Each structure stands twice: as structure tokens, then as C-alpha cells.
Amino acid sequence: MREATSHQPRTGQAIFPRLFAHAAIGAAYLACYVLLDWISFVYPFAPGINITPWNPPPGLSFVLILLFGRRMIPYLFVAPFLGDLTIRQPPLSWTLELATTAIIGCGYSLALLFLLWPRIRFHPALLSLRDLLLLLMTAAASAALVAISYVGAVILAGIIPVEDFFAGCLRYWIGDLIGIAVVAPFGLMISGGGPLLKVSVETTAQFAALFVALVLVFGIPHEQELQLFYIIFLPIIWLAIRGGLKGVTAAILVAQIGLIVGVHMLSKTDVDVMAFQLLMLVLAITGLIAGALVTECRRAESQLRLHQDSLARSARLRSVGELAAAVAHEINQPLTAAGTYSRLVRDRLHRDRGADPSFVEIADKATAQVERATEVVRRLRALVTLNKTDRAKTTVGRIVNEALDTCQEELNRSGINHRTILEDNLPFVIVDCLQIEQVLLNLVRNAIEAINRAGSAGGVITVEAKKVKGDVELSVRDTGPGFPEGRVIVEFLPFVTTKAQGLGIGLALSRTIVETHGGHLTAEGTTHGTVVRFTLPAATKP
Numbered sequence: 001m002r003e004a005t006s007h008q009p010r011t012g013q014a015i016f017p018r019l020f021a022h023a024a025i026g027a028a029y030l031a032c033y034v035l036l037d038w039i040s041f042v043y044p045f046a047p048g049i050n051i052t053p054w055n056p057p058p059g060l061s062f063v064l065i066l067l068f069g070r071r072m073i074p075y076l077f078v079a080p081f082l083g084d085l086t087i088r089q090p091p092l093s094w095t096l097e098l099a100t101t102a103i104i105g106c107g108y109s110l111a112l113l114f115l116l117w118p119r120i121r122f123h124p125a126l127l128s129l130r131d132l133l134l135l136l137m138t139a140a141a142s143a144a145l146v147a148i149s150y151v152g153a154v155i156l157a158g159i160i161p162v163e164d165f166f167a168g169c170l171r172y173w174i175g176d177l178i179g180i181a182v183v184a185p186f187g188l189m190i191s192g193g194g195p196l197l198k199v200s201v202e203t204t205a206q207f208a209a210l211f212v213a214l215v216l217v218f219g220i221p222h223e224q225e226l227q228l229f230y231i232i233f234l235p236i237i238w239l240a241i242r243g244g245l246k247g248v249t250a251a252i253l254v255a256q257i258g259l260i261v262g263v264h265m266l267s268k269t270d271v272d273v274m275a276f277q278l279l280m281l282v283l284a285i286t287g288l289i290a291g292a293l294v295t296e297c298r299r300a301e302s303q304l305r306l307h308q309d310s311l312a313r314s315a316r317l318r319s320v321g322e323l324a325a326a327v328a329h330e331i332n333q334p335l336t337a338a339g340t341y342s343r344l345v346r347d348r349l350h351r352d353r354g355a356d357p358s359f360v361e362i363a364d365k366a367t368a369q370v371e372r373a374t375e376v377v378r379r380l381r382a383l384v385t386l387n388k389t390d391r392a393k394t395t396v397g398r399i400v401n402e403a404l405d406t407c408q409e410e411l412n413r414s415g416i417n418h419r420t421i422l423e424d425n426l427p428f429v430i431v432d433c434l435q436i437e438q439v440l441l442n443l444v445r446n447a448i449e450a451i452n453r454a455g456s457a458g459g460v461i462t463v464e465a466k467k468v469k470g471d472v473e474l475s476v477r478d479t480g481p482g483f484p485e486g487r488v489i490v491e492f493l494p495f496v497t498t499k500a501q502g503l504g505i506g507l508a509l510s511r512t513i514v515e516t517h518g519g520h521l522t523a524e525g526t527t528h529g530t531v532v533r534f535t536l537p538a539a540t541k542p
Contacts, residue, residue, distance in 0.1 A: 037083040059183025077105035111142030147172035210235040218262035240290035248291030423466040427538035450480030
């Protein structure tokens with residue numbers, strides 16, 4: 001493996017601010033975890049243990065790891081320990097405390113590592129119903145594992161009787177699942193940027209309806225408590241239909257807080273905790289799925305409109321291409337004739353010793369211009385048809401180096417570092433060097449522009465080449481702002497661009513060139529950067 005880096009490598013001075021930022025994020029997470037734990041500690045299943053109808057701290061843990069990565073996992077073991085020491089009195093024995101902390105930390109760490117596994121292709125921005133369902137199913141499985149282990153540990157310690165195992169597991173599982181279903185989507189939506197809801201008369205009416213529904217649920221005689229719970233579904237569905245997933249996550253959070261406050265108000269009465277939990281869970285999941293479906297439908301409609309517009313423009317572009325091919329074909333014959341005549345005149349003047357030198361010079365220039373026009377027509381036809389005749393065997397290193405040399409001045413001017421990572425013993429590829437260099441150059445320039453638009457100081461672009469299943473994969477990774485939400489797919493459409501002065505044909509043309517060479521081009525992006533990959537078939541013979 002060979003790696004080259006431009007400019008100076010990162011030093012300890014650049015590492016310390018990152019460590020400080022991670023510590024600050026971790027400290028904020030611990031403080032919020034303990035606060036949420038304290039607020040939601042109502043109707044415990046048994047004194048001193050954290051089994052409640054609604055347990056939001058695990059949802060906060062999901063947000064932390066999905067946004068900031070695996071390096072924050074140690075905090076998942078510290079937070080439950082601090083919560084128990086701060087809130088639950090008397091505390092558990094040290095042995096049991098460490099055991100339950102390990103159970104919670106390990107259970108949810110495994111779940112989050114699963115979601116972060118690249119093959120799962122889970123997007124933290126919840127771009128589709130699949131992402132939401134994957135989050136909920138992973139939360140359900142991990143919460144069940146933690147519930148069984150936690151309750152089993154406290155039973156072995158003699159805190160609750162064996163006959164309460166099933167009831168304790170069920171209450172713990174539902175409480176954690178509600179907390180994750182409510183807090184995690186809300187936190188992930190906030191992190192995506194932009195307001196969750198637009199302030200308007202309709203939004204005010206929606207939340208007013210939610211408040212009225214909560215008052216009706218808890219304002220009736222306590223003998224019939226929660227009998228009108230279904231009323232809360234009406235404003236939640238209203239918000240889901242109008243606000244999509246972003247809007248409904250805020251509404252569900254407000255509804256859950258209102259329900260917990262209502263239960264506090266009924267603290268002197270007997271509350272059917274299990275029925276209350278199930279209703280809260282159904283409310284959260286129904287609202288989330290409805291919001292995700294609405295958001296997905298809107299995104300599909302938006303992409304359909306973009307596709308239709310793109311197809312219309314592509315049709316016009318195809319017409320231009322057909323016209324260019326026709327013009328090239330028609331012009332080629334008279335140009336050939338003109339070239340023949342001009343060369344005859346030039347040769348005749350060169351043989352005529354008494355010819356005026358100025359006429360000889362004019363004949364030479366005329367012949368040169370006709371030959372140039374012929375070459376322009378040839379290249380025009382090659383561009384329209386993506387001609388394959390100029391392909392030759394070459395090394396990937398040559399393509400990468402020549403493309404980066406071309407844009408080195410732009411990298412220096414922008415103060416962007418770049419790294420080149422070439423796997424050893426890469427096979428040869430048979431390509432049109434100029435076309436593939438243009439693809440790579442386009443991707444690098446897109447990365448430069450993305451980092452510049454974000455104003456990211458010390459941005460880094462990494463160009464990597466490696467063998468993947470018999471092909472050669474080249475990737476360009478940057479530390480820019482990434483793709484906007486829902487932009488990864490439509491970014492390849494022609495005439496679709498986020499640049500103020502862009503035409504929107506760069507990635508579309510790059511994909512066409514790569515596919516013409518027998519490869520494919522893909523892009524992945526988050527709010528922390530983008531990576532665009534394309535493959536090239538390896539030459540069959542070395």
C-alpha cells in the first residue's frame with residue numbers, strides 16, 4: 001500500500017482540539033442522560049431499579065453514537081452508572097451496579113455497531129421508511145436483550161421475586177423501546193439541520209389540538225383514566241400528514257412529555273402501567289410510520305418532478321447531439337474535398353519557384369485550418385458517440401497522478417490537503433485516459449468546491465485506488481458538508497445541481513463515461529462528508 005500526502009501531516013496541535021470537542025460532547029451527553037433519567041423516573045417496578053413506563057436515556061445514547069461514531073461508545077457504560085448513583089436511592093450493591101451497567105452498555109453498543117455496519121446501509125438522517133423500520137427493529141431487539149439480562153441480574157440479587165421475571169422484562173422492554181422511538185428520531189431530525197416545523201397558524205392549531213386531547217385524557221374521572229387515549233392520535237396523524245417525519249417527531253415528543261406530566265398528576269391513583277405503556281408505544285410507532293410514509297411520498301414526488309424535468313432537457317440535449325452528428329457527417333465531405341483542393345494548391349505553389357511567397361504562406365495556413373476543422377469534426381463525433389477507439393492499457397497510478405497534477409494549483413489555493421492511497425500490485429486497466437482523468441478531475445473539483453462552500457478550514461480530500469472483486473475501484477472522499485438530505489440519488493441527474501453557476505451535467509457525464517467503460521459510479525454522503533466511488537474493469541492480461 002502506497003500513500004502520499006500533500007502539505008504537512010496533522011500534528012498534536014490539531015488532535016487536542018478534537019479530543020476536547022469529544023470530551024465536551026461526552027460531558028453534555030452525560031448531563032442530559034442523568035436529567036432525562038431523573039425526569040422519567042416515575043412508577044418504578046421496584047425500589048432502586050430503573051424500570052419505568054418511559055425511559056428516554058437509551059434514545060439519547062442512540063443519537064450520540066449514530067451522530068458521533070464508535071469512539072463515543074465508552075460513555076454508554078458511564079451514563080447508567082452515574083444515573084443510578086445520582087437518582088436511585090438506596091443504590092444497588094457495587095457488584096450488581098457494575099453488572100447492570102455492563103449489561104446496558106454492551107446491549108446498546110452491539111445494537112449501534114450493527115447500525116453503523118456499512119453493509120447494513122443505515123442512514124442516520126432516516127431518509128426512508130426502511131431506515132426508520134431498521135432503527136425501530138434494532139431498538140426492539142437490543143431493548144429485549146437488555147431487559148432480559150437486567151431483570152435476570154436483579155432477580156439473582158434477590159431484589160424482585162422470580163415470579164415477576166416476565167412482568168419486569170416486559171415493562172423494562174416497552175419502557176426502553178418507547179424512549180428510543182421517541183428521542184432517537186427527534187434527535188436525528190434536529191441534527192440534520194433546518195426547522196422541524198414551520199411556524200404558522202396551522203402548526204399552532206395542531207399543537208393546540210394536541211393539548212386539548214391531553215386535557216381530555218387526564219381531565220376525566222380517574223376511574224376511566226386513559227379510556228379516551230385514542231383522541232391523541234388525531235392531532236398526531238394531522239401533524240404527520242402535514243409535517244412529515246420531522247414534524248411528527250416533535251409532536252410525539254411533546255405528547256410523551258404531556259403524558260408523563262399527566263401520570264404525575266395521577267400519582268395518588270392507581271394507574272394501569274402496562275396499558276399506559278402499550279398505548280404510548282402504539283402512539284409513537286403509528287406517528288413515526290405515518291410521518292415516514294408522508295416524507296417518502298413527498299421525496300418520491302420531488303424526484304419524479306426532477307426526473308421529468310431532466311428527461312425533457314435530456315431529450316433536447318439528445319436532439320442537439322443528433323443534430324451535431326448530422327452536421328458533422330454533412331460537413332465532413334465538403335471538408336475532405338476542401339482539404340484535398342487546398343493541399344493541391346499548396347503543393348503546386350511550393351513547386352512553382354516563381355510563386356509569390358505571400359501566396360505560399362496563405363496556402364499553408366488555409367491547409368492547416370482545413371485540417372484543424374476536420375479534427376474538430378472528428379472529436380465532435382467522438383464526443384457524441386463516446387468513441388472507444390482511443391482506449392489503451394495504462395496504470396491507475398498514472399491516471400490518478402495526472403488528474404491531481406492538473407488540479408494541484410486549485411488545492412494549494414484553497415488550502416486543502418490531499419492524500420493518495422494506491423494499493424500495491426494494482427492491475428492494468430484499458431481506458432480512454434483523457435476521459436477517465438476527466439471523471440477523476442471532476443470529482444476532485446466537486447470536493448474542493450464543497451469544502452470551500454462549507455468554509456471548512458484544513459479540509460482533506462483522499463483519493464484511493466484498490467482491487468474489488470476483480471475490478472479496480474477509485475474513490476474520492478472529502479471532509480465537506482456532504483449531500484443535502486435526499487440528494488444522493490438525484491445528484492446524478494443531468495441539469496440537477498446545487499451550485500449557483502453549475503450546469504448540472506458533471507456527475508451525469510462522469511457516470512456515463514464510467515458505465516461506457518464497463519464500470520459503475522456511486523455516491524454516499526452524510527453531514528460529515530462525501531465519498532464518490534467508481535469502478536473500472538481490470539485488463540484481462542497483465
